[in-house]
Amino acid sequence: MAFEPPPRLVRALAETTGGEDWLRGLPQALDRAVEALALSVERVQVPGGRSSLVVLVRRSDGSPAVLKLIPRRSRPAGERAALAHWHGLGAAQLLEGGADAQAGTGDGVLLLERLNPDVSVRTLPEAKALLEGAATLRRLWVEPPSGHVFETVEERTGRQADAMRAALVGPGDEAAALVDTALGLRAELLADPPERLLLHGTFRQSKVLGGERMPWLAVGPDPVVGECAFDLARLVRDRVEDLIAMPSGAATTRRRVKRLAESLEVDRERLRGWTVFRAVESGLRARRVGRPRDADWLLEFAAWL
Template sequence: MGFEPPERLVRALGETYGEAAGGWLGRLPALADEALSVPGHEVLPERVVAPGGRSSLVLLVHRPDGTPAALKIAPPAAGPALERAALAHWNGWGAVELLLPGDRAALPGDALLLERLGHEVSLRSLPEAKALLEAAGTVRRLWVGPPPGHPFETVVERTGRQAEPMRAAAARDEALAPLVTAALAAREELVAQETESFLLHGNFRQSKVLSGGRAPWLAVGPEPLTGERAYDLARLVRDRVEDLIASPGGAVTARRRIRKLADSLEVDQARLHGWTLFRAVESGTRALTAGRRREGELTLEFAGWL
C-alpha cells in the first residue's frame, strides 16, 4: 500500500525519537503491507486517518466479511505490546475492542486490529460540562485491578523517570525552577503515601474518548500503568487549556474542575491537585525541550494557577 505518513506523525516522532524515527518511518509502508496481509486475517485498506495521532499510524480497513475496523501501527518504543495487554484485559469495557485477542493479536510490525470508532468525533465535540460528565463515566469503567503478572510499570516508576528531565529543564532555565521544585515536592509526598493500585489509562483526556457503536463513548490510545486513580484524572483537569488560559475566570474554573472530578469519582481532592500540578509541569517542560514553545508556555501558565 503506497502512502505518505501524516505530517503530524512525522514531526512528533522526530521530536521524540530523533534520527531513529526516520528509520521506522521508512519501513512503515512495508510494515503496513505486512500487517494487511496476515494469512487468514487479511484486511482491505480504505484510507489513512489524518491528521492522526502523534505516536502511531491508523489505517481504516475492512475485514473480509465487510466489517469495518482500524489497523494501528506504532514503533516499539511507543509500547504497542503494553497497549495490547491493557485492551485485552479491559475486553471492550470502556475502551476500544481488540479484534484479534490472545496469540492472534501478535500481528507483525507491532500492529493492533481494533474495532472502528468515530475517529472524527471525540468528547471535545461536546460542551465542556457534558464532556467532563461523559469522561468521568468512561474512565470509571477502566479502573479495574491489573491482571496477574502484568507487564505495566507503576505511577512511581513512570514519574520517577520523568523527574530527571524536569530537573534538567530547570537547570537550563532558572525561571522554571520554582514550578519544577513545587511539582517534584508534590510527587515525593504523593508517592510516599500511595495506597491503591488500579490499571490506569495513563493518558486519559477528552480527545482520547471517541464515539462508538456498541457504546456511546470508548477510550482509545492508552499508555497503561498501575497506580492511583487521581493520577489518571490529572491530565483531564487541564483539557482545553487554550480556552482556560483565554478566559478571565480560567484559574477558578481549573480549581473547580479538580473539586468536581474528585467529588464525582470519589478520589482525594488534595491528591488530584498534586498530580495535576506534577503532570502539568512535566508536560510543559517536555514541550519546551521539544521546541513546542507555545504549548509549553500555556501548560506551565496553567500549572502556575495551581
C-alpha cells in the first residue's frame, strides 16, 4: 500500500535512533500485516501518534478496527500485554487475532477496537477533561499479572536519570539546579513506594478517546509497574502551553495537583514530586532533540512546584 506517513510521526522518529530505518520499511510491514490479518484498509489516521502508525481498517466480517504498527524501541510487547490484562476495562480492547499477530506480521503489530480518533478528552473544557481523564486512569490501576515482565518505575526513571545528568552541558547549565531537585525527589519517592500497580505509563488527555462500548477509553500505553502518583503526574501538566500563558499559571498548577491528588486519593506531596521529576526529564529530552520552546515551558512549569 502506497502512503505518506503522517508528518508528526516522521518528525518524532527523526529524533530517535533507527527511526528512519523503521519508516523505510513501513509500507512493506503494513502490507504484510493487512494480508496476515485479512484486513481491508480505509485510511491512515492523521495526525496520528508520535510513536506508531495508526490505520483505520475493517476485518473480514466488515467490523471496524484499528491496525497499529509500532517500532520495537517503543516496546510493543509491553503494550500488547497490558491491553490484554486490562481486557477492555478503561482501555481499548485488544481484538482476537491481535495477540497472535507476532507470528505472521512481526511483534510491532496490534489489532485494536476502533474508537473515535477525532474525539479525545482534550476536546472537553479543562475542568471536565481533568475529571474524565482521572476517572479513566483510575480504572487502569490494577495488580499486574503474575510473573509480569513490565518495566518498573525504578528501572525506567533510572535510565531517565542517567540521561538527565548526561544532558547537562556543565556546572553553569541553568537547568542543573532543577535536575538536582528532580533526582533528589526521585530518590526519596523510591525509598518507600505505597503500592506497585500496573500503570499506563504515558497517560495524558489526548490518549483518552471516545468509544461506543464505554464513553472514554485509554490508548497508547507504555506500561510500567509502580505507584499511582507516577502515572497521575503526567496528567498534571496537560495543556502546559495554556498554563504558561496564564498570569496565574503557577497557582493554577498547584491547585491542579491538590485537586487531582484528592480526587484519586493520592498523596499530594508524592504527586508533586513525581510531577517535578517527569517535567524536568521531559524538558531536558525536548532540549536534547531540538525543541527549545517545549523545553522552556516544561522547565518553567517544574520550577513552579
